[in-house]
Amino acid sequence: MSAAAETAGRPAGGGTRAGTVRSLWRSAWTFGLVGLLLLLFLVTRAIKPTYGASELESLAIGALPIAFAAVAQAVVVISGGIDLTIGSVMALTNVTAAALMAGGSEEFAVLVVVFVLLLGLVVGALNGLLVVITRVPDIIVTLALSFVWAGAALLVLKSPGGSTAAWLKGLIDDTFLIVWIPEALVLLLAAVGVVWLPLRRSRLGLSMYAVGSDRLAAFRSGVAVGRTKIAAYAVTG
Structure with missing residues (x-):
């Protein structure tokens, strides 16, 4: 019975992980833009330290x-x-x-x-x-x-x-x-x-x-x- 319960619980965990991955993938564009903004800021600071x-x-x-x-x-x-x-x-x-x-x-x-x-x-x-x-x-x-x-x-x-x-x-x-x-x-x-x-x-x-x-x-x-x-x-x- 414990084995059956464990087996039954696996799809839910896998589904949760898959949902998390899909959510992160949908937000990849947003994260990419934020990362690009931070990169531009760092480059600007390197070029102009007084920025x-x-x-x-x-x-x-x-x-x-x-x-x-x-x-x-x-x-x-x-x-x-x-x-x-x-x-x-x-x-x-x-x-x-x-x-x-x-x-x-x-x-x-x-x-x-x-x-x-x-x-x-x-x-x-x-x-x-x-x-x-x-x-x-x-x-x-x-x-x-x-x-x-x-x-x-x-x-x-x-x-x-x-x-x-x-x-x-x-x-x-x-x-x-x-x-x-x-x-x-x-x-x-x-x-x-x-x-x-x-x-x-x-x-x-x-x-x-x-x-x-x-x-x-x-x-x-x-x-x-x-x-x-x-x-x-x-x-x-």
Whole structure:
């Protein structure tokens, strides 16, 4: 009986090991990118020994807008679409915030941040709604809308101007606890976590993966394809 029990237990252990290997293999790309980043950092330090916190902070601040755009685009791509309005929507929300914060208090800036986040959500949902209703390919709809939102940004702020709150500047202009960790990098990782963790563990996130993988199969499985697409674009906004 003990031999039978031992034999019965082996497949489970083998299955666990196989699952671990598959999980590591799926994460190989991520580990490779992290390793490449560390290698580039070490090479840079070898070439320029004075490379330190200030340079790393400048790099993180410069990469922050592109990284935010990449995270937003990833959500739409996972759901099987593509969004060419991300740049113009970022411009629209930025100039709206700059215009509203001009002459305002630090406390009022908090309300402005909430407002522009909701603005991005509404604009993104509108993008998704038009994609679903018109049934025109995403790339065409979002290309046309990118000009609309870029024009709206020019209407909000016709020339360079506006201002921002001091506490917003402090979110990216300083280092976090340890002198080598820029706050811009911490902010980026926090934003990625806020988007990525619910996407991987929520029902909506799983629906996005299903729609992006096979829209017909997702529909037959009971997934609301249209609402999922709209939600993906709303999150992107």
